Amino acid sequence: MMIHKIFPSRKHALHSWNFVMFRFAMLSLLFMMIAAGCSQVERRDDQYSISQEPQRIVPVEMPPSSDIDIAPSESTLSPKKEPExxxxxxxxxxxxxxxxxxxxxxxxxxxxxxxxxxxxxxxxxxxxxxxxxxxxxxxxxxxxxxxxxxxxxxxxxxxxxxxxxxxxxxxxxxxxxxxxxxxxxxxxxxxxxxxxxxxxxxxxxxxxxxxxxxxxxxxxxxxxxxxxxxxxxxxxxxxxxxxxxxxxxxxxxxxxxxxxxxxxxxxxxxxxxxxxxxxxxxxxxxxxxxxxxxxxxxxxxxxxxxxxxxxxxxxxxxxxxxxxxxxxxxxxxxxxxxxxxxxxxxxxxxxxxxxxxxxxxxxxxxxxxxxxxxxxxxxxxxxxxxxxxxEGQSLQALLRNSFFWWRRAGMVKGIPLLSYRGDLPEHADLIQPLKLIDSDALHPGIRFLLDELENPRKQTLIDLAQETLETTTWFNRAIRELEHIASSLNPSDYEWLKQRFEQQRLLANVYYYIKQCYWGFRYWEKNKSEEEALILEAHLQRLQQIGEHLEQQINSTDEIFYAKRIRDFVADIRGHFPRVILGWRDRQWNYLSDIRIKQAGPESVELSWTSEQPSISRVFATTGFPIFEITKSAVETPTLEHRVILDGLKRGARYIFKVQCSTEDGKVTNSGEYLFQTMPAPLL
Missing domain, CATH: 3.20.20.80 (Glycosidases)
Structure with missing residues (x-):
């Protein structure tokens, strides 16, 4: 996003050492004059008060002080007492x-x-x-x-x-x-x-x-x-x-x-x-x-x-x-x-x-x-x-969940790699910032996830697809729910909310294809699979279409910015991946939908969901991500509808849950992570 600043940042310049020392002496003298109570010290626009190197100060326009409503007051040097x-x-x-x-x-x-x-x-x-x-x-x-x-x-x-x-x-x-x-x-x-x-x-x-x-x-x-x-x-x-x-x-x-x-x-x-x-x-x-x-x-x-x-x-x-x-x-x-x-x-x-x-x-x-x-x-x-x-309950549910789902849109296996300031990645190497972190300082579970992202498997791509598609599904449902209560809202409030949810849905969709393109390309580099090449081609084309659509709209500086980032991202991968001329296909997996969590008792939680194919399933829970210390099977025979109750949870604790389904032919799908806080203990 383009940000227009009133105060420009200070710019560095290179000068000779003799001039630097001259400036150092003059600036030190200037501040000692101020300390001694000297008046009318002339300010030079190209001088920064205590810099050891010359610096250019660009004149700026400030709003006039009269635009700030002020009241005359007497100052005092005695410190004010802070409120409790x-x-x-x-x-x-x-x-x-x-x-x-x-x-x-x-x-x-x-x-x-x-x-x-x-x-x-x-x-x-x-x-x-x-x-x-x-x-x-x-x-x-x-x-x-x-x-x-x-x-x-x-x-x-x-x-x-x-x-x-x-x-x-x-x-x-x-x-x-x-x-x-x-x-x-x-x-x-x-x-x-x-x-x-x-x-x-x-x-x-x-x-x-x-x-x-x-x-x-x-x-x-x-x-x-x-x-x-x-x-x-x-x-x-x-x-x-x-x-x-x-x-x-x-x-x-x-x-x-x-x-x-x-x-x-x-x-x-x-x-x-x-x-x-x-x-x-x-x-x-x-x-x-x-x-x-x-x-x-x-x-x-x-x-x-x-x-x-x-x-x-x-x-x-x-x-x-x-x-x-x-x-x-x-x-x-x-x-x-x-x-x-x-x-x-x-x-x-x-x-x-x-x-x-x-x-x-x-x-x-x-x-x-x-x-x-x-x-x-x-x-x-x-x-x-x-x-x-x-209507009030529906709107409250949408707003209470909006930040969770938007934050999750930028998660990659539970790690916030894409979501910095809501922008799209600037370069193809998405995990470069985490490579700079001392590995010994990371939690062992995080190190395991980073190793998986550096050497992705097909299961990694399926998990990333499931994780992100859950987010876009939620925003689709939120926009439909908002339409149902539109008549109860002020028209300007409705349009304002709808615009923001639609923008978040758009970016969540872009994140889906970015994840699949980036880690799909890394996986294709290892095995040169024809099937993965067709899937990667489909994702690159979809991402390119979104960028072209944004360029045609040009409703805001955000969309122009996103379109350029998408174009650069696709071009970066295209430089290493041969275009597939004939055919492409979408990734298929046992998609999990309608995942719901609700309190079932003071110390228990009920989870339910639907799988696209008959599956057996398990639930994982933890208060210390990324290690899941609680595991419970939901069903032992393949089914489409899944339900499990976890008992013995701590009251008032924040748990992270995820579910896993396995088909009879061994295909595994892991959901993204869900946050739920259990009912607090009663006050005595």
Whole structure:
């Protein structure tokens, strides 16, 4: 998808070493002048404040500050007391309309603070170099202050384009970095704090080169130094708040920061960790470190746009996933939640982002509210349907399942390989990103699945076909169900929902052919089977037809983008696969349909499904994918209708199920994975 940015990214340039050193000296002098209180320092448009290499800054157009409704206010250097339970949002897009529409809702949702990051601000230096951006952030901060809401700005460190950094309090660059924070917080006193981030920095502290002859610094000592460098100005000198963003992934960083936190004053910093919507461990590598992180005030961030799965282009309703995350976070004394939001028109109520924000607000301020009550209120509030009506129940079921099925569309044997940001793969080697991961760090079950994908069998292709076709079948059924309740919906709501479901069905269908083409080609390369060549030819032609159809429609930049990706994908395989001139055929297998799961008792679940051919069947269940620890046979004699009840399950647990059918001639079909949460235990 094409994204138009207001703030262009900074561009690197190559210059001689003498000029770099000259710039280094001048920039250090500039910040020391700021620190000394010098006024009217002239800004050059081609200069970046603390860069060790020259950099071109492109003039940008910012929305005028008068477009942000502000109220005059008196600033203070004394820190504000944080509420016992916090509920914040992080804005990432520099779009006046979307920022205004979101800020108009902050009081309605009980939001206690607003973080400004992403395109709005990546480092404090942005507010020094760009007066328009400074005015924009200042207007937002004043507006928030007039409503009693705190404003925190994001800043990445080390914000240096060079590779060398001297971890010493008297070093010119250290003085310059501190001067930058001091200057910004004095110029915009309405800013209440800083969120320190390392992941998106030009130079991460652990990658910095220490000048020759100086003592070495461990990665842990470097991170501690930078935190102290910023804290001494933000907290100790300016009386503001410092939050440290713990990030999402690097395991070594999690260990380093945990060691730092063990001996760090609790009142000095707040830690923010990120909740993942992809893995089984909702906090990924941070989960084992929660006890230490919990010694400090701890906030948890959730991506309310589900940007990893296409964001707001699709109807990603996250209420149930957010409830699972919030329930787990309460066990670790998390003091609040932060919703990551991207720019969106909040003037329209029926948006997934608003529904997700509403759900999270309900959980934070009413911790014991069950998700069913949140859904009922959302359906009535957003769509005007009585929750207990047939139409209300039907719509609720569609929305509750939409994210699960869309997320599954991009799964390959239960691994999310295709679904990044809802885009189609950029290159043919779909598993290349996972090859870069240390194999020893992977779960043995995941390693087994990756080995199977690197050396696919015919059974692999059948499993992939079954897995994806279940998804397209669900979207077909969802669109038909939506048509049945269309008369009860506002016409614009109906068209809006239908458009998103149709787009998701289209991409799920594309994913089906991409999987079959990519792994079908790898399988054909091994055996040069004539039958597999005919099937691969059919899939390539179908994929090409979809791309041509999208090119003819050209209804959106998304469709143009998808069409090009499809064309490139087909061309890549065509370069290694001879076109089959005569004949092609579809893949045939014992297709499993109408797979249903329902609660059969407090500790039991009933599964039922239909097979295309008479088969015997089994059910697999687990709470720890990819290893299935529960197996039960459904029928011992071949049949088309299958039903099995699993007993003795844990109450309130999330189980992953899949079914398997085997025909009399030995053909096996494995379904995709299904998620089901059992009934919780009663409250005593």
């Amino acid at each position: 339970t916090e509920f914040g949002i992080r804005l990432t897009r520099a779009d006046r309309y979307s920022v205004n529409s979101i800020l108009e809702k902050v009081l309605e949702y009980g939001i206690t603070h607003v973080q400004l990051g992403g395109e709005l601000i990546t480092t404090v230096d942005d507010l020094i170099l760009n007066p328009e951006k400074k005015a924009f952030v200042e207007a937002i901060s004043r507006r928030n202050q007039s409503m009693g809401i705190h404003t925190y700005i994001w800043s990445s460190e080390l914000n240096l384009e060079g590779r060398t950094f001297h971890f010493n309090w008297t070093a010119p660059l250290v003085v310059a970095r501190q001067s930058a924070y001091r200057s910004v917080l004095q110029a915009v006193p309405e800013i209440d704090g800083v969120v320190l981030n390392f992941e998106n920095a030009f130079l991460k502290p652990w990658e910095a080169v220490i000048p020759a002859g100086l003592p070495p610094f461990s990665s842990r000592e470097r991170i501690r130094f930078v935190i102290d460098m910023v804290r001494s100005v933000v907290v100790d000198e300016m009386g503001k708040r410092l939050l440290v963003y713990a990030g999402t992934g690097k395991e070594e960083y999690a260990t380093w920061l945990t060691e730092i936190l063990e001996n760090y004053p609790e009142e000095k910093i707040t830690v923010i960790t990120h909740a993942s919507l992809q893995g089984n461990e909702f906090l990924d590598v941070w989960h084992p470190h929660f006890r230490t992180v919990g010694l400090h005030r701890h906030l948890l961030e959730c991506d309310l746009t589900a940007s990893a799965f296409g964001g707001m282009r699709f109807f990603n309703c996250l209420t149930d996933d957010l409830y699972e995350i919030w329930s787990q976070s309460r066990l670790h004394d998390v003091k609040g939640m932060i919703g990551l939001v991207e720019g969106e028109d909040f003037s329209r109520l029926a948006t997934p982002l608003q529904m997700n924000l509403f759900s999270l607000a309900k959980m934070v301020f009413q911790p014991d509210i069950p998700p069913d009550m949140i859904w009922n209120e959302s359906i009535q509030r957003v769509f005007g349907l009585f929750p207990a009506s047939n």
